[in-house]
Amino acid sequence: MTAIVLAATVGALFALGTFLMLRRDLVRVVWGLALVGQAANLYLLTAGEIAPATHDAVPVLAGHGEVPETADPLVQALVLTAIVIGFGMTAFALVLSYRVYEEHGTLDLAEIGGREVSEGRERTRSDGGDRR
Amino acid sequence: MSPEPVVVFAAVSLPFVAALLMPLAFRLLGERTGYLAAGVSFLCFALLATQHGAEGVVSLAWIPSLGISLRFAVDGWAVLFALVASGMGVLVSIYSPAYLHGESGLARYYAALVAFLGSILGVALAADLIALFVFWELTSLCSFVLIGFHTEDDSSRYAARMSMLVTVGGGLFMLAGFLLLAQAAGDPASFDLAAMLAEPGPVRDSLREAGLFVPALALIAVGATTKSAQVPVHFWLPSAMAAPTPVSAFLHSATMVKVGVYLLGRLRPLLESPEWSLLFSALGLATMLVCAMLAVASTDVKELLAYSTASHLGLMVAGFGFASGYGAEAGVFHLLNHALFKAALFLIAGIVAHEAGTRELAELGGLRHELPFTAAITAVVALSMAGIPPFSGFYSKELLFNATVEAAGQIPGAIGWLYPAVAVLASVFTVLYSVRFLALFFGSRPDGLGHVTRPAPILLVSPAILGALTAVISVSPGIAIETVVRPAVDATVTEPREMPHVIPTSYSTAVGMSALAIGLGLAAYPFYGRFHRGIGGLSAAIPPVAATWWYDAAIDGLERAGRGLAARVQNGLLRTYATWTLGATCAIALAGFAAAGALSGTMVELEASIPIALVAAVAVVAAIAVVRSPSHVVGVLTLSIVGFMLAIVYILASAPDLALTQLVVETLVLLVFLLVIEEIPESAELPVPKFSEMALGRVGRDAVLSLAVGATAFVTVLVTTDARPEGASEIARYYAEQAVPEGGGTNIVNVVLVDFRAFDTMGELVVVAVAAISVLTLLVMRGRGEDA
Secondary structure, eight states: OOOHHHHHHHHHHHHHHHHHHTSSBHHHHHHHHHHHHHHHHHHHHHHSOOOOOOTTTSSBOOSSSOOOOOSOHHHHHHHHHHHHHHHHHHHHHHHHHHHHHHHHSOOBHHHHHHHHHHHHHHHHHHHHHHHO | OOOOHHHHHHHHHHHHHHHHHHHHHHHHHGGGHHHHHHHHHHHHHHHHHTTTTOOEEEEEEEEGGGTEEEEEEEOHHHHHHHHHHHHHHHHHHHHHHHHTTTOSOHHHHHHHHHHHHHHHHHHHHBOBHHHHHHHHHHHHHHHHHHHTTSTTOHHHHHHHHHHHHHHHHHHHHHHHHHHHHHHHHOSSOOOBHHHHHHSHHHHHHHHHHTTOHHHHHHHHHHHHHHHTTOTTSTTHHHHGGGSOHHHHHIIIIISTTHHHHHHHHHHHHHHOSHHHHHHHHHHHHHHHHHHHHHHHHOOBHHHHHHHHHHHHHHHHHHHHHSSSHHHHHHHHHHHHHHHHHHHHHHHHHHHHHHHHSOOBGGGOOOTTTTOHHHHHHHHHHHHHHHTOTTSHHHHHHHHHHHHHHHHHHHSOSGGGGHHHHHHHHHHHHHHHHHHHHHHHHHSOOOTTOOOOOOOOHHHHHHHHHHHHHHHHHHHOHHHHIIIIIHHHHHHHOSSOOOOOOSSOOSOOHHHHHHHHHHHHHHHHGGGHHHHHHHHHHHHHHSGGGSHHHHHHHHHHHHHHHHHHHHHHHOSSOHHHHHHHHHHHHHHHHHHHHHHHTTTSSOOOOOOSOHHHHHHHHHHHHHHHHHHHOSSHHHHHHHHHHHHHHHHHHHHHTTOHHHHHHHHHHHHHHHHHHHHHHHHSOGGGSOOOOOGGGSOHHHHHHHHHHHHHHHHHHHHHHHHHHHTOOSSSOHHHHHHHHHIIIIIOOSBHHHHIIIIITHHHHHHHHHHHHHHHHHHHHHHHGGGGOTTO
């Protein structure tokens, strides 16, 4: 059985997230990361069967006694962990971008990347010179 | 007599244990650690000597599910090789402390030396193809460490890398060959070499049936010839002479380079065939000739010995190549003789370099006055190398000559006589360079040679023992043949036969060949300089003649290609990295699905209620709005919409805990985003270009990649959910049923998190804590001068 609706949602979120990750604006890249993370969580959830929201399907038991068919508790536990880790990652990425802005005075990745590369080249060249 | 398992396992594992303890021992003993290494080697030697005459297999389960075990077989051939290795280990360890006096890195040196001994004993005894491969590659690794002993020296590092690439690379070919053998040996694959050797027929037949006999033979041949420095990969051996001389004596003349030859002897009963004979006899004789000529062209003492080693290895390979009993006898007997005389010659070369301060052949000569004792040893071992009767090398070379004559007789026409002709020609050069080596001691003394000091007596012990053993075999070859050579030959031939008397009593073709080779060699010696310059000039005039030229060209090409690729894939722009990574991931994932046939015939089902579909649609629309948002603030707010919609999806999917967490996290993320964005002035925002102003090429490329990633994700979800088993999984049921009795909680997800998978949760907390610390560091440390 496949879950075509959720598959389409996951696919769309992945596509949009990827598009954002390819932008020059660093903040937009972080958004892309966050979107892809959300989509991945949704994908994990679909790995267990999506149960319709009924009283029994919620993985909280009434107490001792008969255990009903519930939604898959394992994938829920995994997704819960993933959500929290995703939060940590987004917060870190965001603050890192802020730091990048402080250091370089810009959020333009094309500018920063180009600068790094030319600096790096010069460094290797001078290293090589020293060795010789 | 069957082998004693405890003794065999102890002999192989002892050196490895000792290797681990070497750094500690070095702190206590200092440079005397060498004598400890000698003690360890001697213990191995003694343990293995008790197994002399034993025959059988001992094994220890290793990976039973794959049929792999640590299996050791003891027979005459294994014992001979193991005794040569451990005995050489003793002598080299005695020699090392005086030779390497005052060098740094000795703890590493001795650790690698004994670890190498353990690996080589493993190769000698292994009767499981995987175990054999592991020990085989371990010898290459130890050799790498030992060749690169002078870590600060460029040429030493170059040589270490070269030998590593060649021998380890060859080993990988051999592994592929082993896998073919294992496939042929049974279903499921069997790696039991002892069983294959006991019943070679079925393995050979099933290889032939599958048409894999020649590929398997070729792959194994690549492994053996790279290790044993056969043409055209002989070039790593002279470079390996960057290693300290004791290492050259031990690894690169007596043991490691012989494991290729050893393997041929081991597999000979299994793979013996016309193809085998043609391949190895031709390869061996070619190496014998080419390397003997290169030895004549050498200018350095160790280089001469290195080429000569490769040439003698060619003799052994050719020996094992010939189908006749003579061939196996030549291979086995020469392995022993060569180990004795060549290791002695290396140790002598070490003494000469140590005392005279140079290894240049042109600068050395007439050392018999200063080094009389060394000169006496040299006379015995160098004449043995030359194959002059009655020295030991003569006997084993006679056996090879006999084998070539026999092979020539079986091939119709004159072409078969190439075998003996090449063997004789190679022997002429062997005589030439042997006499040249002798001239170091007995020739005239060059004017430039300075004062030569007397060697420390301890340096002479090991060469003297080797010289004495060579002398014993020379005087009475029968002793060695009866005790070690014949049992070894029996293990390498399919039909054991009586070993012939090696001391010739009457004229035969082989005797004539020896006489011819020696006569021509001695007659040509006065023109040594001409040969020397001629062969040397050839490779200088046409660089592609030299094998190192090919190696250097290949390595340079690889390095250039690597640098070019890095500049292209990792050019400092995030989008380039992302493009390559995402594109490659998608390609690999889709190719994997296609290869597994997962893409066909999936049942498409909605599996989502209309509310879920609606909420998901809102999330997607919000995500589109994020992409099209004109400013940071708008984007952050719309991003939150996506998060909150997903929280609703979680509610609808019976996951209240997820919804709660998602709501909390989403709120926090929104706050953090707003706080950060507030700090960044609007002027730093990059304006989102109007659609009409966009660089269409770039946006188009990004869109294509994004669609590809989205499509891959879509397909992945479809394929995986299609493969999902019906109903609740076993583990999910387990958690649900055990939540109350085992975890004491009714919320199953919570119980899973804090009880069943509590370690995962702890890891998650660590991640969050690390993220928090990093955030603090990034924000706070800037003002405090991080650079200082």
